[in-house]
Amino acid sequence: MCQPPAVALSLTLSVLAESPTASAALVVPHSPVGEHTDLAAVREFARHCDVVTFDHEHVPADVLAALEADGIPLHPSPAALVHAQDKLAMRRRLTELGLPCPRWAQARTAQEVEEFAAQVGWPIVVKAPRGGYDGKGVQVCRSLAEVEPWLSGVGEAGLVxxxxxxxxxxxxxxxxxxxxxxxxxxxxxxxxxxxxxxxGVCTEVLVPAPDLDEDLAVAAVEGALRIAGELGVTGVMAMELFEVAGPSGAGTADGSAGSAYLVNELAMRPHNSGHWTIDGSVTSQFEQHLRAVLDLPLGDPSTRAPWTVMGNVLGGEHPDLYPTYRHLMARDPGLKIHLYGKGVRPGRKLGHVTVFGGDGSAGSLAELRERARHAADYLQGVIDE
Structure with a gap:
């Protein structure tokens, strides 16, 4: 999705693709095939690049270190990226910075699990520090028995x-x-x-968040900008957070009554929660990411309309989504459809739809949500009319 703004900016992209039929390889002319874990392949690829950036956080540390040693500009840097790769590193650093987080602990033994649960109460959330996404590597556990299978894997990949x-x-x-x-x-x-x-999978995004307290919105944006600055992030960063009723025992934005937020996770790349910006913002997250990693002046992030609603399209009954276009385009000419060129698999994110407009009222937001839901459901075969 960086390719259209790259063409507009007269930039040439290269992608290290996992296969010749990978989504990016279908649209980016220079897409050599190689694995992000293959040091030789990554080094050969990077040798021809002015700047290297990432579309996921799973590039191994030794590969990143080798690129740095080769003098390849990396954005974000490995020193910043580790806070998106490693959830324990993220929690430690955000806690040091005084950012509001859920209460947390590192555990390797059953005793440490029981001690933490005694402090916060069951259930607790167990996460693999590395490798999880879209609900994978995360489990809500209600007893030590449910945590024990995780403990048996401690020391293995992702649980080192x-x-x-x-x-x-x-x-x-x-x-x-x-x-x-x-x-x-x-x-x-x-x-x-x-x-x-x-x-555990994002299915809908509403912008701006309806009925969000203005002070909380300001505090959340200031928190994200502070994190980006303190960690030295370059490029786009997503901060996922929980809105909670304050004050919270886990910490709040300002310690006052009313709503507050807790930081859930970070991603240092264009993120699914920002795909709405392609159609709903003056500058999309993909164009902004290119501008940022090349140190060009950043674009205007303002919205184009009072409301924007994005619906994710997940794999369903239709093996081929393209035939659904005619119905949806005729039914809703204002609908924007984005498919990613992925093979259909149940529950897999295959694309998204976006609608924007309205007058700022709750009624106009409800209408937009219905339009987006209909389109996403039709694309994935949940409905047939």
């Missing part, structure tokens, strides 16, 4: 440093803040979005 334990937050809703920062320190932020999760 043990488990990340967190309190189960009683949150009002989930929010996301997208920001961008350039190497020269310029920064920009989009409005706070509300994200709706289904079985």
């Amino acid at each position: 440093d043990g488990l990340l334990l967190e309190e189960a937050v009683d949150f009002t809703r989930e929010l996301a803040v997208m920001v961008a920062r350039s190497p020269s320190g310029q920064a920009a932020a989009w409005p706070v979005a509300q994200t709706v999760q289904t079985d």
